[in-house]
Amino acid sequence: MDSIRSAFENDPDMIDIVREFAAAFPERMASLETCLAEGDLPKLQSLAHQLKGAGGGYGFPQITEAAGSLEKVVKEGAELSVIKEKLELLCEILRAVVVPEAD
Amino acid sequence: MNTELPNPNRVLVIDDEESIHKLIAARLRPEGIAVTGELDGVRGIARAISESPDLILLDIGLPNLDGFQVCRKLKEHPATRNIPIIFLTGETTMEAKVRGLDMGAVDYVTKPFEQAELRARVRAGLRTKRLQDILERQSFLDGLTGLWNRPYLDQRLESELNVAQRYGRPLGLMMADIDHFKIVNDTYGHLFGDIVLQGVAEELRGYARRSDIVARYGGEEFALLLTDTPLSAGTFVAERLRTSVENRHFEVHGKIVTVTTSFGLACTENIAGEVTPDALIHAADRALFASKDAGRNCVHLCDGTEIVRVTGNESSLYIE
Numbered sequence: 514m515d516s517i518r519s520a521f522e523n524d525p526d527m528i529d530i531v532r533e534f535a536a537a538f539p540e541r542m543a544s545l546e547t548c549l550a551e552g553d554l555p556k557l558q559s560l561a562h563q564l565k566g567a568g569g570g571y572g573f574p575q576i577t578e579a580a581g582s583l584e585k586v587v588k589e590g591a592e593l594s595v596i597k598e599k600l601e602l603l604c605e606i607l608r609a610v611v612v613p614e615a616d
Numbered sequence: 617m618n619t620e621l622p623n624p625n626r627v628l629v630i631d632d633e634e635s636i637h638k639l640i641a642a643r644l645r646p647e648g649i650a651v652t653g654e655l656d657g658v659r660g661i662a663r664a665i666s667e668s669p670d671l672i673l674l675d676i677g678l679p680n681l682d683g684f685q686v687c688r689k690l691k692e693h694p695a696t697r698n699i700p701i702i703f704l705t706g707e708t709t710m711e712a713k714v715r716g717l718d719m720g721a722v723d724y725v726t727k728p729f730e731q732a733e734l735r736a737r738v739r740a741g742l743r744t745k746r747l748q749d750i751l752e753r754q755s756f757l758d759g760l761t762g763l764w765n766r767p768y769l770d771q772r773l774e775s776e777l778n779v780a781q782r783y784g785r786p787l788g789l790m791m792a793d794i795d796h797f798k799i800v801n802d803t804y805g806h807l808f809g810d811i812v813l814q815g816v817a818e819e820l821r822g823y824a825r826r827s828d829i830v831a832r833y834g835g836e837e838f839a840l841l842l843t844d845t846p847l848s849a850g851t852f853v854a855e856r857l858r859t860s861v862e863n864r865h866f867e868v869h870g871k872i873v874t875v876t877t878s879f880g881l882a883c884t885e886n887i888a889g890e891v892t893p894d895a896l897i898h899a900a901d902r903a904l905f906a907s908k909d910a911g912r913n914c915v916h917l918c919d920g921t922e923i924v925r926v927t928g929n930e931s932s933l934y935i936e
Binding site: 559571 | 635636638643646677706728
């Protein structure tokens with residue numbers, strides 16, 4: 514997957530919090546995967562919902578889209594394999610995010 | 617005395633996602649808007665009550681209380697009822713929007729939001745708040761004198777008393793009543809009576825500090841709430857006011873007319889028994905009655921159970 518960059522990486526109002534947002538991705542992925550492993554679907558749905566709401570605001574519409582798909586399949590009570598697939602897609606996107614280093 | 621309205625610019629975000637707080641703060645800060653945040657409804661409500669923000673951005677999917685429940689509680693509480701609420705949420709269904717707006721929210725924005733849109737909607741919400749502030753202030757002002765009215769004084773007396781007690785500071789209350797006002801009205805007419813009320817109000821306003829509350833308490837009676845002021849300092853203010861009212865010239869049909877005022881002072885430090893708003897008013901009233909009894913145009917204070925004459929002129933009425 515090509516690297517993903519924030520639409521706001523050149524916005525001085527935003528760059529610091531974009532960096533902070535991206536720095537927390539590993540932690541978010543771990544939480545998402547723990548929820549799936551433990552079968553805590555309500556929590557998984559809520560975490561996906563939060564990423565859906567925040568992603569676009571930080572200049573990552575791809576995150577909003579993938580997190581939205583994940584939230585949707587969990588909400589619909591889809592098969593675990595489907596949920597797992599959507600989760601992996603989301604994590605792949607999160608891993609592809611590149612943020613310029615702080616000066 | 618300060619009746620100016622500050623520009624509304626404080627926004628409270630209630631959202632369980634901290635990155636949303638930071639995002640909103642970054643987007644609104646360039647507009648001169650200060651953002652604070654809480655992660656759940658219970659804390660959000662508590663903060664709204666204690667800080668009375670100018671606008672609340674409210675998520676729906678929250679732990680403990682959901683956004684609709686938070687909205688209902690905020691609309692029920694007298695301290696938060698008039699704060700505009702904008703739902704900011706990932707719930708995009710028409711039903712949720714209708715429900716939110718019908719519960720009293722002024723607007724509904726879906727996440728993820730476009731920054732320009734959020735800013736514009738927040739600006740619109742703050743304009744609503746400004747109008748509400750103006751309406752509220754109007755309802756607390758006395759139309760004739762431009763001073764605060766009695767309902768406002770009652771409200772502020774209660775809150776200033778809380779502050780004074782919390783910080784162990786003295787809170788003074790001065791009551792002033794124009795002497796023989798009925799005679800002034802009967803002799804020169806009500807329009808002239810109004811001019812006298814406005815003149816006395818102007819003297820009071822002139823002596824009040826920014827933190828003091830000057831109110832028309834009723835008819836020809838005025839109240840001055842003196843923050844952080846012990847009896848000694850209050851007496852000084854009362855005596856200066858008494859002489860400046862006495863020396864003010866009112867003109868009617870080419871004639872100079874003067875009026876006098878009687879004063880009663882009380883202070884939270886000198887109240888016998890429990891210090892309540894009623895006890896403070898009662899003490900100042902007793903001192904005021906003593907001034908009337910003593911021939912008017914003088915100042916009395918209430919010290920514990922005792923009423924003490926402070927100063928005053930011997931003659932009380934100069935209607936030529």
